[in-house]
Amino acid sequence: MxxxxxxxxxxxxxxxxxxxxxxxxxxxxxxxxxxxxxxxxxxxxxxxxxxxxxxxxxxxxxxxxxxxxxxxxxxxxxxxxxxxxxxxxxxxxxxxxxxxxxxxxxxxxxxxxxxxxxxxxxxxxxxxxxxxxxxxxxxxxxxxxxxxxxxxxxxGDEEEAPDAGARAPPPYPFTSGAELLALCREHGLEIFELVLANECSWAPEKEVRAKLLHLWEVMQACVERGFRQSGLLPGVLKVRRRAPRMYRMLTESTSPPGPLDVMDWVNAYALAVNEENAAGGRVVTAPTNGAAGIVPAVLHFYLRFEPGANQEGVIRFLLTAAAMGMLYKRNASISGAEMGCQGEVGVACSMAAAGLVAALQGTAEQIENAAEIGMEHNLGLTCDPVAGLVQIPCIERNAMGSVKAVNAARLAMRGDGTHKVSLDQVIATMRQTGADMSTIYKETSQGGLAVNVPEC
Ligand code: SF4
CATH class of the missing domain: 3.30.1330.90 (D-3-phosphoglycerate dehydrogenase; domain 3)
Incomplete structure (x- = not known):
């Protein structure tokens, strides 16, 4: 598949x-x-x-x-x-x-x-x-x-997503990070070019690019709406939205910019998306809703703070991040109910780290390294949503995952792509950790914060 x-x-x-x-x-x-x-x-x-x-x-x-x-x-x-x-x-x-x-x-x-x-x-x-x-x-x-x-x-007993099996095989099928890198070397392609070539075997390139930019538009609209809203999120926790206030503080402050304002921006973007998600709003699943804030937050970071950032970089980012998501989906799982939060926020962090390196025109090896770092430091992350709502810890966890993704990308960009732990090894480790994790930490709200934090 x-x-x-x-x-x-x-x-x-x-x-x-x-x-x-x-x-x-x-x-x-x-x-x-x-x-x-x-x-x-x-x-x-x-x-x-x-x-x-x-x-x-x-x-x-x-x-x-x-x-x-x-x-x-x-x-x-x-x-x-x-x-x-x-x-x-x-x-x-x-x-x-x-x-x-x-x-x-x-x-x-x-x-x-x-x-x-x-x-x-x-x-x-x-x-x-x-x-x-x-x-x-x-x-x-x-x-x-x-x-x-x-x-x-x-x-029922279907093996795969029904529509996926109906497509013709793409020119560059890959099932592991190692295969992906080998294909890129063999054909002289960057990861995003390889993924684009695969997509273009199913739809014209113009359409693929338009759909990618549409995803980016929906992500931006979600952030903008998240910044404009106010008040409490639905549900018994009565969680107050934080993104609008952070946005006002960042845009209306009269003090000189601080060295860590960049981090505040990344946090604000992620909170905006996940607050919208918690309110039942329109989001881009990336690769899940609970973790939907990380890719948009890092993309916004790229466009706002990286010199030379442009629309082509957004496309490189999304195609590369998606390639990483495919590896997790194929070789482990992106389900919090199977893997805990490492399968949601961990995967999104890994995808965004890889996407950012691609947008910054890092090498395929640096991209693989960034994706690996993004997951390695989320291994074992449990899923324990308080009151069964996708709010605590989920919203803040996206902010943490976004900052971690930026850092993973920077660590990878400072190296030459060589590293000890491969992406495939970390994906296998995540899968085994998820399998070993007690059910109470896998989206059941029967353990962790869900039992230690009062619901109201
Ligand atoms: S804690 Fe659970 S519900 Fe919340 S984002 Fe993580 S996996 Fe999703």
């Missing part, structure tokens, strides 16, 4: 790629399947069961709401975030749901959307079971889905 850049970076909505976007997509897929097989009109009831991590942190992550609007046909890429609240209110007040927006049936949410907190489906902690019933409660169809991180879903 060769992944596309546009599977690593996707326009979506907050607060979680695995717990919001994946379930929304799965719910929609299920009802689309009913329609395809002429079963939609016969459906008189729908039942949804959420298992494992989805059941344990689903309410805080908006999984229930995502499933409801997904059943009505909403997609994360296109749904208007402001339309979700009214749709949920209508479904809950009326006790009725419009499957795909066209077939309305009764829906008793407490009885038909169940959180199976003590059970999990076999393949992954983020399991869902959808059942459609017809006349006399006859089962028309029952299907399991898994939300496997970054908004990716798998149905």
């Amino acid at each position: 060769s992944l596309s850049v546009f599977e690593i970076f996707k326009v979506g909505i907050g607060p979680s790629s695995s717990h919001t976007m994946g379930p929304m997509r799965a719910a929609r897929e299920f009802v689309l399947g009913l329609k395809r097989d002429a079963l939609l009109d016969a459906a008189q009831q729908i039942a949804v069961r959420l298992y494992g991590s989805l059941a344990l942190t689903g309410v805080g992550h908006g999984t229930d709401r995502a499933v409801l609007v997904g059943l009505e046909g909403a997609e994360p890429e296109t749904v208007d975030p402001d339309s979700i609240e009214p749709a949920i209110a209508r479904i809950r007040q009326s006790g009725r749901i419009r499957l795909l927006g066209e077939h309305e049936i009764a829906f008793d949410e407490p009885l038909q959307l169940l959180f199976m907190r003590h059970e999990r489906l076999p393949r992954h902690s983020n399991g869902m079971r959808f059942t459609a019933l017809g006349a006399q409660a006859k089962v028309l169809r029952e299907e399991d889905y898994y939300s496997v991180g970054g908004g990716f879903i798998l149905r």
Whole structure:
């Protein structure tokens, strides 16, 4: 399977790629399947069961709401975030749901959307079971889905993301960092050129570049909106947004700039994105929603503070960062429910570090080194969101991950690319660490900060 850049970076909505976007997509897929097989009109009831991590942190992550609007046909890429609240209110007040927006049936949410907190489906902690019933409660169809991180879903016993297998093999397939470097050497390509060539085997270059710049526009819009908002984020924690104040302090201060203002800017960019994500706003999943602030924060850093930064650098950054994301997705996981936060913030830090070196025109070896450093110092990072909300520690953790990514890039740029620990070794270590990590630290809110910090 060769992944596309546009599977690593996707326009979506907050607060979680695995717990919001994946379930929304799965719910929609299920009802689309009913329609395809002429079963939609016969459906008189729908039942949804959420298992494992989805059941344990689903309410805080908006999984229930995502499933409801997904059943009505909403997609994360296109749904208007402001339309979700009214749709949920209508479904809950009326006790009725419009499957795909066209077939309305009764829906008793407490009885038909169940959180199976003590059970999990076999393949992954983020399991869902959808059942459609017809006349006399006859089962028309029952299907399991898994939300496997970054908004990716798998149905039943599917091996891979269904759309990925349908593409023609690209000219430069790679499955490891070593292979990627070898291909670059063999063909005289930079990493971003190789990834671009792969993408261009699936779509014209003009379209690929336009889509990359669109992602960058969505990232910038997210930061700008995050700077303009105020007040508290949704949920029991009553977390106050910090990005708007930081932005005002940075732009309105009359004191001379301090040496670490750059760090304040990086922090502010990351907080802006993750506060928007926590509020259910429009973000670019990069590679997950929980870690969506790091790539945009480092890209903003690049454009604001690096001399000679330009749009071509943004493209180099995104293509290279995506290549690193593909390696993690293929050889480990980008799911917090499988890997803990090293699979989200750790991966995003590694991607952003590599992207920044690419934008600064470092060598392929320096890029690989930066990606390795970005992960090495996130190994073992647990996932323990307080109250199941993607807020504490998630928002601040993106700021820390962004600063770490900038530092990883600088460390790599000061060297010649030679180093002891390879990217492949650190990815293998991350996978093993994730497998050994207790379940309580993997997006279940049963350990760590989630049990030591009072919810209100
Ligand atoms: S702690 Fe990390 S992995 Fe867990 S929800 Fe927050 S950002 Fe995601």
